[in-house]
Amino acid sequence: MTPSLPSSEEKMSPFMLAIAGAALLLGFLYLVKNHRSSSKLPPSPPSLPLVGHLHLIGDLPHRSLHALHLRYGIGGLLLLQLGRRRTLVVSTASAAADVFRNHDLAFSSRPHHAAAHKQTYGSRNISFAPYGDHWRRARKVAVVHLLSPRRVEASASARRAEAAALVARARRAAMAGESLVVRDLLYGYTNAVVTRVAFGAAGTTAERLRQLTAHSATLVAGFQADDVLPDAAARVFRWVTGLEKKIDKKVHDWDKFLSEIMVEHKEKTEHGQGGDGDFMDVLLKLRQEEGSDGFELTDDGIKAIAKDMIAAATDTTAVAMEWAMVELISNPRVMSNVQDEVITRVAVAGDGEQQPGNITDAELSRMGYLRAVVKETFRLHPPLPLLLPRESMSAAAVRGGRYQIPARTTLMVNAWAIGRDPAAWGDAAEEFRPERFLAGGEAEGVDPRGGGGGGDYRLLPFGAGRRVCPGIGFALPVVELALASLLRHFDWELTGGVRPADLVDMVEATGLSAPPRVPLVLVPKWKALA
């Protein structure tokens, strides 16, 4: 039966026609508006309900995000829904330049993360503190009083003592014809330098610290329940899986350690033996003299800052050095060039009788090729491949207003992808070629200090803008001195039939920082110096 047309009595009244027309118009306007506002968002791959794009992220998020960028990204941007967090991913140097140059303030906060909050005395540190007065003042304390160029210079003796110990350790292995797990060697060195600088101690304090820092990062690394679930559900998840218990134990152990160190330092000060040499001394003295610019340095505040410095410094620095050694052993030409330079520069200083490890900062500053090796390592292997996540505090119109990013969007800057961006580094971006940073090279003058030196945003291992790492000046001489010492005194060989070419495709381990997945094992051969 065919449906009959409405009779004249059944025809719509003018009133009903007006309502229907208005509804149609409103619907049309809604569609147009919606189309316009969604077209103002950066591109996004197809997503699933609830998880959004989380299922597209593998165990190496920087690599998954890079692959998604290559497939879906436009203008260096992607917008993803990672569980409950709307996330803007930046994957090219030009997009990073726009975000850091034009929208840094908008993106200067950090997303709340319950596990990190717990481990930082309620976000009272610097790294995880939301943007605001506390963060600004705590950061100023670190920049002015703990990490200033004067302090870095004053810590040269700690660096040199530990570099000498590093060479001695490798020499023992060389004499015994044994191989070394390079990670253990370098982690031990970094941990020892940091312990001396932070607490003026070595030996058992360094060993306790080593145990505390091991695996700490894994409790805040990667995507966790907090990123996917609402707060209460995430807490239940952590509790059921036992993660909450692990975090509580770590928090307790750290607090016990830091409280003991603090008591020791206070007692020394009371007996007139307090120094102003290490971080704890400086922080306690600042509190006494109220020299922290009105910033209340409570016991917990001091512990939060000290812990932040240690956690931020140790893993990152050791990971950078291990990757440098991986690249050098895989590139014998570069290894030979850098060894020649180190030997020549130290000899030029006129002290052939120097103790192992006793290379001065002035000598390091003349090692241009070594510095290029370090930059090239940071380019291909940034220790924090996704930096630290930021969160936008207000809406931002990025890429010249083409895209509108709403407030409370998480920002992930993929430094690993930016280091491989062909628009920034050319077609041979995957090649380890330190010469690109030397005079006449295509990246001459590019600096890893995040837009420092001419506002170049191609090399971002330390981030950029207001939240750029304040520890760069501290980290670089630690890295350079260890590498120079190991390259000056030893030749290095692979073990067990491994060939340099076997290391070329080495991928990263999972976690917040990204060391080589397979720890590098090398045999040191002691070099008798003329």
Ligand code: HEM
């Ligand atoms: C090779 C070694 C290091 C690397 C690769 C590194 C990398 C980074 C990165 C990527 C950030 C986040 C920047 C951003 O959000 O834009 C950061 C933040 C930070 N780093 Fe480093 N870092 C290193 C060493 C150090 C050292 C030695 C210290 C201190 C002694 C330190 C202290 C900090 C602090 C306190 C922050 C938080 C800054 C803030 O949120 O305002 N880092 N670092």
